[in-house]
Amino acid sequence: MEGAGAFTRVEEPPATPLPERARPAPSASADRSASALPAAWNWCDPGLDACTPVKDQGNCGSCWAFATAGVFESAIRIQDGVTRDLAEQYLVSCNQEGWGCDGGGRAFDYYTVDGVIPPGEPFTGAVYEAEFPYLEQDYPCNPPHTHYEQLLDWDYAAFGVPVSETIKQAIHTHGPVYVSVCAGSAFQDYDGGIFLTDESAVCDGGTNHGVILVGWDDTESGGFWHLKNS
Numbered sequence: 587m588e589g590a591g592a593f594t595r596v597e598e599p600p601a602t603p604l605p606e607r608a609r610p611a612p613s614a615s616a617d618r619s620a621s622a623l624p625a626a627w628n629w630c631d632p633g634l635d636a637c638t639p640v641k642d643q644g645n646c647g648s649c650w651a652f653a654t655a656g657v658f659e660s661a662i663r664i665q666d667g668v669t670r671d672l673a674e675q676y677l678v679s680c681n682q683e684g685w686g687c688d689g690g691g692r693a694f695d696y697y698t699v700d701g702v703i704p705p706g707e708p709f710t711g712a713v714y715e716a717e718f719p720y721l722e723q724d725y726p727c728n729p730p731h732t733h734y735e736q737l738l739d740w741d742y743a744a745f746g747v748p749v750s751e752t753i754k755q756a757i758h759t760h761g762p763v764y765v766s767v768c769a770g771s772a773f774q775d776y777d778g779g780i781f782l783t784d785e786s787a788v789c790d791g792g793t794n795h796g797v798i799l800v801g802w803d804d805t806e807s808g809g810f811w812h813l814k815n816s
Contacts, residue, residue: 780810
């Protein structure tokens with residue numbers, strides 16, 4: 587993980603088909619069953635190659651948008667074998683929850699087939715970075731935008747705080763997942779190695795930063811997570 591930015595608290599179908607839709611790969615999912623969880627897994631490893639490049643959210647508290655878009659980018663790579671650079675600014679500017687540079691939440695409903703269509707937009711689905719570049723600020727939506735890949739659906743790994751094995755199974759079966767963590771100054775200054783600092787007091791029992799878990803390793807140091815951070 588690298589490039590930590592500003593941390594803030596996270597919180598009818600189209601009439602015509604879009605060019606592409608990201609769907610789960612049944613055969614691949616079937617091969618990654620609960621009984622086959624390995625001791626270590628990392629979707630960013632060359633053999634799996636499901637991670638897109640790390641991005642910098644800058645001084646805008648849009649970690650939620652980067653985590654949302656990053657998970658979908660990985661889903662597209664796993665399903666279609668292509669790299670898409672999705673527009674975080676679309677989520678920041680066009681969401682209907684009032685989210686923005688002061689924080690937000692999981693925004694997958696803007697990608698799903700039966701999800702949220704903002705006023706003036708023709709469909710749900712991915713908007714590409716090249717067509718709505720990141721501006722590092724709250725900015726008007728200015729619809730319409732061209733939409734591409736869609737998700738059929740999304741869900742939480744569990745209700746409440748899931749146990750580690752449940753998270754691992756979700757990652758192993760479906761791909762990288764969005765999680766919320768409590769991050770303080772030590773996390774922001776991280777530059778390598780295994781992060782061991784407990785900064786939970788910073789959030790008073792809550793979380794303040796959205797990141798992407800891409801894997802885990804239980805073979806050393808008592809076990810650790812691999813994560814991708816904006």
